[in-house]
Amino acid sequence: MIRKNPNYSSRQYVVIGIFSIITTILLARLFYIQIISEDYKKDNTVRHTTLYPSRGRIIDRNGKVLVYNDAIYDLMVVPRAVKKIDTVSFCNLLNIDKDTYINELKKARRYSSFKPSVFISQLTKEEYGKIAAVLYKYPGFYFQIRSIRSYNYPIAAHTVGNIGEVSRQDLENDSYYSIGDFIGKSGIESYYEKELRGKKGVRLIVVDVHNREKESFMDGRYDTLPVAGKDIILGLDADLQQYGEYLMNNKSGSIVAIEPSTGEVLAMISAPTYNPTDLVGRKRSNSYQRLLDDSLRPLINRAVNGTYPPGSTFKTINALIGLQSKAVNTTTKYICNGPDSSPIKCTHYHHSPVGLIDGLENSCNPYFWNVYQDMLNSYRFKNVKQGYQFWYDLVLQFGLGTSFKTDIASNSPGNIPDTNYFNKLYRGVWNAMTVRSLSIGQGELLVTPLQLANMAAAIGNEGFYYPPHYIKRFEDGSMNDSIYHKVTIDIDKAYFKNVKEGMRNVFEGNRGTARFYRIDSITVAGKTGTAENPHGLDHSIIMAFAPIDNPRIAIAVIVENAGFGSSWAAPIASLMIEKYIKGYVTRPEIEERVVKFEDIK
Amino acid sequence: MGIKNIIGKIDWFLLLLYLALLAVGLVSIYAAAFNENHTDIYDLTQNYGKQLLFIGISLFTGFVILLIDAKFFNTFAYLFYGLSIFLLLFVLVSGTTIAGSKSWIQLGIFSFQPSELAKFTTALAVAHYLGKNDTDFSKIKTKLIASGLVLLPMSLVLLQGDAGSALVFLVFLLVFYREGMTGLILITGLVAIILFLLTIFFSKWYVIIGVSVITIAVSFIIGNLKKNILKIIGVYSLIVIFVLGVNFAFNNILKPHQRNRINVILGIEKDTKNIGYNLNQSLTAIGSGGLTGKGFLQGTMTRYKYVPEQHTDFIFCTIGEEGGFLGVTVVLLLYLAFFIRIIVLAERQRSVFSRIYGYGIVSILFFHFTVNIAMTIGLMPVIGIPLPFLSYGGSSLLIFSIMIFVFLKQDANRMNIL
Numbered sequence A: 001m002i003r004k005n006p007n008y009s010s011r012q013y014v015v016i017g018i019f020s021i022i023t024t025i026l027l028a029r030l031f032y033i034q035i036i037s038e039d040y041k042k043d044n045t046v047r048h049t050t051l052y053p054s055r056g057r058i059i060d061r062n063g064k065v066l067v068y069n070d071a072i073y074d075l076m077v078v079p080r081a082v083k084k085i086d087t088v089s090f091c092n093l094l095n096i097d098k099d100t101y102i103n104e105l106k107k108a109r110r111y112s113s114f115k116p117s118v119f120i121s122q123l124t125k126e127e128y129g130k131i132a133a134v135l136y137k138y139p140g141f142y143f144q145i146r147s148i149r150s151y152n153y154p155i156a157a158h159t160v161g162n163i164g165e166v167s168r169q170d171l172e173n174d175s176y177y178s179i180g181d182f183i184g185k186s187g188i189e190s191y192y193e194k195e196l197r198g199k200k201g202v203r204l205i206v207v208d209v210h211n212r213e214k215e216s217f218m219d220g221r222y223d224t225l226p227v228a229g230k231d232i233i234l235g236l237d238a239d240l241q242q243y244g245e246y247l248m249n250n251k252s253g254s255i256v257a258i259e260p261s262t263g264e265v266l267a268m269i270s271a272p273t274y275n276p277t278d279l280v281g282r283k284r285s286n287s288y289q290r291l292l293d294d295s296l297r298p299l300i301n302r303a304v305n306g307t308y309p310p311g312s313t314f315k316t317i318n319a320l321i322g323l324q325s326k327a328v329n330t331t332t333k334y335i336c337n338g339p340d341s342s343p344i345k346c347t348h349y350h351h352s353p354v355g356l357i358d359g360l361e362n363s364c365n366p367y368f369w370n371v372y373q374d375m376l377n378s379y380r381f382k383n384v385k386q387g388y389q390f391w392y393d394l395v396l397q398f399g400l401g402t403s404f405k406t407d408i409a410s411n412s413p414g415n416i417p418d419t420n421y422f423n424k425l426y427r428g429v430w431n432a433m434t435v436r437s438l439s440i441g442q443g444e445l446l447v448t449p450l451q452l453a454n455m456a457a458a459i460g461n462e463g464f465y466y467p468p469h470y471i472k473r474f475e476d477g478s479m480n481d482s483i484y485h486k487v488t489i490d491i492d493k494a495y496f497k498n499v500k501e502g503m504r505n506v507f508e509g510n511r512g513t514a515r516f517y518r519i520d521s522i523t524v525a526g527k528t529g530t531a532e533n534p535h536g537l538d539h540s541i542i543m544a545f546a547p548i549d550n551p552r553i554a555i556a557v558i559v560e561n562a563g564f565g566s567s568w569a570a571p572i573a574s575l576m577i578e579k580y581i582k583g584y585v586t587r588p589e590i591e592e593r594v595v596k597f598e599d600i601k
Numbered sequence B: 001m002g003i004k005n006i007i008g009k010i011d012w013f014l015l016l017l018y019l020a021l022l023a024v025g026l027v028s029i030y031a032a033a034f035n036e037n038h039t040d041i042y043d044l045t046q047n048y049g050k051q052l053l054f055i056g057i058s059l060f061t062g063f064v065i066l067l068i069d070a071k072f073f074n075t076f077a078y079l080f081y082g083l084s085i086f087l088l089l090f091v092l093v094s095g096t097t098i099a100g101s102k103s104w105i106q107l108g109i110f111s112f113q114p115s116e117l118a119k120f121t122t123a124l125a126v127a128h129y130l131g132k133n134d135t136d137f138s139k140i141k142t143k144l145i146a147s148g149l150v151l152l153p154m155s156l157v158l159l160q161g162d163a164g165s166a167l168v169f170l171v172f173l174l175v176f177y178r179e180g181m182t183g184l185i186l187i188t189g190l191v192a193i194i195l196f197l198l199t200i201f202f203s204k205w206y207v208i209i210g211v212s213v214i215t216i217a218v219s220f221i222i223g224n225l226k227k228n229i230l231k232i233i234g235v236y237s238l239i240v241i242f243v244l245g246v247n248f249a250f251n252n253i254l255k256p257h258q259r260n261r262i263n264v265i266l267g268i269e270k271d272t273k274n275i276g277y278n279l280n281q282s283l284t285a286i287g288s289g290g291l292t293g294k295g296f297l298q299g300t301m302t303r304y305k306y307v308p309e310q311h312t313d314f315i316f317c318t319i320g321e322e323g324g325f326l327g328v329t330v331v332l333l334l335y336l337a338f339f340i341r342i343i344v345l346a347e348r349q350r351s352v353f354s355r356i357y358g359y360g361i362v363s364i365l366f367f368h369f370t371v372n373i374a375m376t377i378g379l380m381p382v383i384g385i386p387l388p389f390l391s392y393g394g395s396s397l398l399i400f401s402i403m404i405f406v407f408l409k410q411d412a413n414r415m416n417i418l
């Protein structure tokens, strides 16, 4: 045999060339996949398991734990890993019917057959205990532990706020969160979210395609431990808060108590309130809807967002500014003609003429109208508008007309009209007569209970206050309320002493509007008020502080549609003060009457 | 011929390349099928233990082949061919269905595919026919008979529903080309495939610009523009029309889901859920290997069964993940050296039978190599054919080994032919 067609032997180079080119193409593609492209780098065999930190607890000023964490258990399923099981006994174990089992499994499979989904969420510890013992019989199912909030005392719902699952907005704003995470939705939980939430940890686990965990990735080199959230200690006094909520039972309104020397909120009640436990876990969405639909609007925090005319309580401020303006002094007296007085009638019967102390004691409208008029028209000011500006600036120093920039989120500024407002309203032509309602705390004036309590604290302190706030400190000392600085009011201390004298008589004087609610061994100073309510019965108001010389508590109480301040707000304030200072209450008959709230008309 | 004689004449270079590929395969299967409870490579309960056994059987068979008279396979080529055709017909009637293809014969614990045997015997038959003294390949009749020898087993394999294996028989075109068939068909087909892929992967404009540049360059190299200008313009126009046509067909005629499928197959688009799940896992396994790879037994993707069929058809993933780009380069160059060595040996044969047989088996092996790796890295649709010498599997390894040893024997015997 001899070679045929030897002339074709050069074609071997073509064949070698083709082989080489194709091999080169394969290598080029591999170079692209392995070196250049980023698309194929992601190693999806490593499962990132989030380790949730425990959320910081919320603790009251005496160390009572208000809010802590409790474990709930989600039963998870990885559909692909589910084997043929005894569904009947499994359903009995879970206390579900077979349709539920099939539907849930279908739902999970629709999401992903090899990623875990929640099969039954938020099981209790007892249910968990029962199921976990035999769960090994049912491959594909496992438990995931999450923590939810629990409440030792079902109080201060508005203050502590609540947590819920993150919204789409939250997810966009902060990359820390992933779907299903909890976030503070309101109150302390929301304001101190970053401190309370702690820091999530992560564990990287190599898993096989059946979702079975094999080993920790790179010996745990990239794992991080969760950092627990910080415990926060509030200025709140749980006992006082609880007592206040008890007193406000079946009423609408608010109580705010502040420690004058620090600005810490001792109690903040908004009535009607709700049980914070209702907004936890599986019942959250139902409860939330029910509270939203409630015509009494329990979700609104009246203590910081309810605005009311301060009524006669505001006379204290007008007295102070009048004195500071030098238009009047402690000896200045005005004639009161009782109900016949003009332009504002007096609602009380008393001797005439009256000075500062008895003007406050009797809440004499004509006295304060005259003070206000003489101040605005004082020769020290070029005109009424300048006088008004003087008054306005000092009113604002009491924390009125603006919101407090503290951890009391979105507290309302209320309303103190400025000169521009009246210039616009009256086209530049106005005088003391035009704005006379302001002299007795009516007209355009609006304050929140929080502002009113702060006002009491400022007067009790004789000219300064700390912006009211919830926090005392974080347990680890990382933050405390020293970030809130003392605010001093430009009114002489002596005038505060004068006004306090008048406020003492409100409780201690023979004709004082709150004289029935004196407390043995505690000298209380205060001022009652009645806020005119165009929509119905007037609101009953008081602001007070005690003891008068070194006040430990300043308080504001507003009971909506309850008439005179002396009838409802005053006894509540009195009981609260006694409860806080003594720790107990000596007047059960008053307490009983307040709680019943019957003879209202 | 004695053993001593064989040892002196055998081509040790090719044999060593063959053994090196077997070793790479065994190591890869060990890594892919690694079981912590059975780390012993001899463990016959594990796939690597079995593969080691298959290697032993293959080497023993090869040794026996080296002892058989060299003329044996040439002489009985038609007999073997006839036997495999009979077996192909037999499985059509009463074969065992495995993985959707009715192409297996079960012999005790050993199952094998006649189609694999047919690749070998067809190479023998074609070589035998064209190697006869009175055969003249320039005749149409010869070409038809040679093609018939190929088309018969190919059709039977296709009837079994094994399209991948049927395609293998097309590689005999390469053999025919070497023996004098016009190269135009081969080149046209090759160019068309390359242009098709380039058009889908890149913008049509890049391809047209590239083609234009090459055309201008070729024109200058050829020279004598006046004479060739019409041909050049003609070919250039055809290419441009083809590119635009492919582009148009792909973007306008195909329905979106069809386009997606092709996109995913080609790796242009990612679809981690459905169509391309397996392919994506395979690409991710290889891609995550990077330059140097994760190291032996460190390939988490392949070890934890992310890649389907990873010890058989997708064995290349393990090499990509654990060996990285450097690893795959070494393996690909090993293969290329192996193929080129076979061609070089084929060319030095005095016997036409030996030469054609050499080209036959190198074409078959190269086709498996290309299609298997191309599908693993998303350059081709997933066709289930093994990577020669590397994929797990007894019957394919045995047949591929027999092919090589028969060729080694022919080569060792080449000086005995006048």
Ligand SMILES: [Zn+2]
Residues within 6 Å of the ligand: A336, A337, A338, A346, A347, A348, A350, A362, A363, A364, A365, A366, A367
């Ligand atoms: Zn009067």
